[in-house]
Amino acid sequence: MSRRTGRLFFANPGPTNIPESVMRALVHGSQDFQDPDFVELVRNCIARLKRVVRTSGEVFLYTGSGHSAWEATMVNLLSPGDTVLMLESGHFSESWSGMCRKLGLVVETVAADRRMGADPALVTAALREDRAGRIKAVCAVHNETSTGVALPLADIRAAIDAAGHGALLLVDTISSLGSLEFRMDEWGIDAAVGGSQKGLMLPVGLGFTAVSAKGMAAHPQAKLPRNYFDWSVMMERPFRSFVGTVPTQMFYGLAESLRLIEEEGLEALYARHHRLGEAVRCAVRAWAGNAGPQLFCQAPARLSDSVTAVLMPEGYDANALRRTALDTFNVSLGGGLGGLDGKVFRIGHMGDLNEAMVIGTLGAVELSLARNRVPHGAGGVNAALEYLAAA
Numbered sequence: 360m361s362r363r364t365g366r367l368f369f370a371n372p373g374p375t376n377i378p379e380s381v382m383r384a385l386v387h388g389s390q391d392f393q394d395p396d397f398v399e400l401v402r403n404c405i406a407r408l409k410r411v412v413r414t415s416g417e418v419f420l421y422t423g424s425g426h427s428a429w430e431a432t433m434v435n436l437l438s439p440g441d442t443v444l445m446l447e448s449g450h451f452s453e454s455w456s457g458m459c460r461k462l463g464l465v466v467e468t469v470a471a472d473r474r475m476g477a478d479p480a481l482v483t484a485a486l487r488e489d490r491a492g493r494i495k496a497v498c499a500v501h502n503e504t505s506t507g508v509a510l511p512l513a514d515i516r517a518a519i520d521a522a523g524h525g526a527l528l529l530v531d532t533i534s535s536l537g538s539l540e541f542r543m544d545e546w547g548i549d550a551a552v553g554g555s556q557k558g559l560m561l562p563v564g565l566g567f568t569a570v571s572a573k574g575m576a577a578h579p580q581a582k583l584p585r586n587y588f589d590w591s592v593m594m595e596r597p598f599r600s601f602v603g604t605v606p607t608q609m610f611y612g613l614a615e616s617l618r619l620i621e622e623e624g625l626e627a628l629y630a631r632h633h634r635l636g637e638a639v640r641c642a643v644r645a646w647a648g649n650a651g652p653q654l655f656c657q658a659p660a661r662l663s664d665s666v667t668a669v670l671m672p673e674g675y676d677a678n679a680l681r682r683t684a685l686d687t688f689n690v691s692l693g694g695g696l697g698g699l700d701g702k703v704f705r706i707g708h709m710g711d712l713n714e715a716m717v718i719g720t721l722g723a724v725e726l727s728l729a730r731n732r733v734p735h736g737a738g739g740v741n742a743a744l745e746y747l748a749a750a
């Protein structure tokens with residue numbers, strides 16, 4: 360294989376590109392994490408992270424990826440045998456459900472067409488059925504990274520309220536925070552589960568949960584076994600997080616990534632993600648002509664602004680296309696997850712990204728479609744350029 364020249368265009372939907380200034384900030388020697396200056400840095404980061412989550416609740420952090428934050432959230436809020444109502448969305452709702460079952464929870468699902476996402480009315484119906492109050496939590500993946508379908512969280516909150524049910528609302532915001540509009544307090548979310556390596560533009564390894572007052576009130580009654588993830592233990596610690604050694608370097612990176620987010624401003628950041636996401640979609644819609652690849656998400660109001668899943672035409676291998684893009688053009692695309700392996704490729708457009716990077720990626724995809732003789736409509740990159748020129 361010939362050498363891959365030039366810069367790697369990393370268009371995976373997590374991990375994402377780490378800005379140069381964040382990489383430099385991460386380079387830091389070991390230190391005592393009890394050092395008062397460091398404790399102050401952590402406190403400052405947590406306060407600023409709360410502004411990104413848009414909450415005045417508590418935040419607990421763990422050394423671990425998003426999976427660790429899922430697990431921490433469940434064991435701190437639920438008891439063995441409790442029922443959770445999971446909105447089916449795709450690979451990540453399935454993995455979250457699988458974890459819940461292993462932890463000793465009962466999982467009821469709100470079935471959904473994966474190209475559309477769940478209907479909030481079905482949430483209301485399921486909760487109305489639950490006269491015995493077995494359902495303790497409703498779980499939703501805000502942005503299903505495997506399908507590119509984003510759920511309207513305000514509508515889900517309204518669906519729970521319409522049933523007059525007291526279940527907690529737990530949301531996976533791992534691939535939406537720092538990319539899509541997210542308003543924890545306003546949307547009545549009781550726990551927001553996050554990770555570092557997507558919209559927050561950091562390496563993998565810092566997971567967290569933001570918790571509402573209602574969530575904190577439920578915590579003392581939760582009886583699932585826990586040790587490393589125990590919020591009660593964390594609350595005794597100086598920064599109300601971590602059991603064990605604190606990943607100190609990560610906070611120098613987080614302080615810088617939060618600075619970048621603050622400098623851009625949340626509204627501008629959401630708008631940028633929308634603009635870049637729409638540019639990608641313009642290209643895919645053009646390719647879809649001539650029975651080509653098409654948008655996996657079929658619900659126009661739910662198209663994700665942080666990742667686009669593209670469904671290949673029948674009989675064409677998405678992984679062969681990804682190999683061409685990587686080996687020939689040094690562009691890394693996401694693959695299809697679970698049952699979508701080989702059928703879908705994914706273009707990540709979250710985090711530290713601009714128009715030029717998106718156009719470069721789309722150009723490489725268009726070239727790879729041609730090289731692999733995948734039928735497609737012409738002019739995808741041009742459609743994206745035309746959109747961006749006017750945006």
Ligand SMILES: *Cc1c(COP(=O)(O)O)cnc(C)c1O
Binds near residue numbers: 426427451502503563
């Ligand atoms: C990436 C991702 C996860 C898993 O997070 P890890 O950091 O890989 O453990 C969970 N949910 C969603 C929606 C994700 O995008």
